[in-house]
Amino acid sequence: MKKILITGASGFIGGFLVDEGLSRGWEVTAAVRPSSDRTWLQDPRIRFLTLNFQDESDLKQKLKDEGRFDYVIHNAGTTKAHLRGDYFAGNYEVTKRFVDAIRSNEQTPDQFLYVSSLAAVGPVKAGEQIEPGLTPNPVTFYGESKLASEQYLATLTDFPWSAVQPTAVFGPREKEMYLAIKLACRGWAFLLGAKPQELSFIYVKDLVRLIYAALEHGHSGKKYLVTDGKKYNGEDVGKAVEAATGRRTTQIKIPLPLVRFVAAVAEIVGALRGKMPLLNREKLPELAAESWRCNMTETFEDLQFQPRFDLYSGMRETIQWYKNNDWL
Numbered sequence: 001m002k003k004i005l006i007t008g009a010s011g012f013i014g015g016f017l018v019d020e021g022l023s024r025g026w027e028v029t030a031a032v033r034p035s036s037d038r039t040w041l042q043d044p045r046i047r048f049l050t051l052n053f054q055d056e057s058d059l060k061q062k063l064k065d066e067g068r069f070d071y072v073i074h075n076a077g078t079t080k081a082h083l084r085g086d087y088f089a090g091n092y093e094v095t096k097r098f099v100d101a102i103r104s105n106e107q108t109p110d111q112f113l114y115v116s117s118l119a120a121v122g123p124v125k126a127g128e129q130i131e132p133g134l135t136p137n138p139v140t141f142y143g144e145s146k147l148a149s150e151q152y153l154a155t156l157t158d159f160p161w162s163a164v165q166p167t168a169v170f171g172p173r174e175k176e177m178y179l180a181i182k183l184a185c186r187g188w189a190f191l192l193g194a195k196p197q198e199l200s201f202i203y204v205k206d207l208v209r210l211i212y213a214a215l216e217h218g219h220s221g222k223k224y225l226v227t228d229g230k231k232y233n234g235e236d237v238g239k240a241v242e243a244a245t246g247r248r249t250t251q252i253k254i255p256l257p258l259v260r261f262v263a264a265v266a267e268i269v270g271a272l273r274g275k276m277p278l279l280n281r282e283k284l285p286e287l288a289a290e291s292w293r294c295n296m297t298e299t300f301e302d303l304q305f306q307p308r309f310d311l312y313s314g315m316r317e318t319i320q321w322y323k324n325n326d327w328l
């Protein structure tokens with residue numbers, strides 16, 4: 001039986017990564033924080049490990065006590081923060097401390113998989129697609145911090161790491177695209193800016209299958225672009241919701257200066273509540289980018305992987321889940 005350690009297990013993607021490991025009959029250890037919400041981690045077979053990535057010696061000791069894992073998926077990450085330093089602390093510094101602790105304990109796994117982001121590569125211009133190996137040009141602090149983690153891993157020639165770079169992930173339990181989906185279910189779909197956008201998506205169940213394929217077939221030292229391989233435009237989210245619900249949506253274009261203003265207001269409200277809003281000015285260059293389309297040939301061939309869902313079939317399942325769980 002394989003032993004796997006999954007960080008960020010309490011999050012949206014983490015919960016599905018845990019489920020997949022259990023369904024394979026593996027021994028799954030979920031790394032969490034004392035404050036982590038365990039709603040989606042109820043299976044009695046899950047082993048829990050509370051890790052504090054801020055405390056180097058405690059981290060080392062806790063990992064030593066656990067013994068070696070066959071696989072490690074480092075999925076924990078800061079996706080919303082106020083300052084550049086917060087992104088670097090939650091992504092780059094956590095990753096470095098975690099890897100350093102594993103290495104100094106001599107507990108190197110068969111594969112250490114880092115869940116990075118397409119934000120580490122950055123978008124391209126309209127009509128272009130992101131190719132494997134493209135020189136990265138992140139447009140947010142989040143993307144820069146994910147890239148810094150990848151660059152640190154790339155310095156480790158004697159450590160078997162690989163990374164996945166997922167585009168926007170959606171599916172049951174997800175709380176960000178959920179807001180757009182909820183509005184579309186009520187008949188309103190919003191498009192950012194006047195220019196057409198080329199978007200990409202991946203359904204969470206496909207992402208998780210792809211991550212396990214990368215553990216088993218991925219090449220060490222390689223980074224894999226992750227989308228479902230299809231090309232979408234800004235209107236497709238609304239259309240996918242329409243197809244799933246049978247209810248017509250009205251597509252409304254919001255000019256970028258107005259989006260920027262709304263984001264600024266949301267940040268002020270967020271600061272008063274002590275929370276970073278989903279829509280914030282730092283995130284805008286990603287949200288308004290011209291093209292997130294990727295060339296997926298290399299990922300699918302290397303990992304012997306084919307997605308089972310596209311935006312439309314994934315949206316049907318997602319909306320059904322939201323309805324069954326009273327989110328809609």
Ligand SMILES: NC(=O)c1ccc[n+]([C@@H]2O[C@H](COP(=O)([O-])OP(=O)(O)OC[C@H]3O[C@@H](n4cnc5c(N)ncnc54)[C@H](OP(=O)(O)O)[C@@H]3O)[C@@H](O)[C@H]2O)c1
Nearest residue numbers: 008009010011012013033036075076077078117166168169
């Ligand atoms: N969702 C997407 O569209 C998307 C796209 C590309 C890449 N990704 C990457 O996928 C990973 C998972 O994302 P998600 O969407 O599932 O996000 P999420 O729901 O916010 O989950 C993030 C997870 O990381 C943990 N975490 C955050 N900061 C941490 C820290 N400093 N120390 C320890 N644990 C920490 C959280 O723990 P708590 O529960 O304790 O807060 C949570 O378990 C992230 O690395 C993200 O960058 C996501």
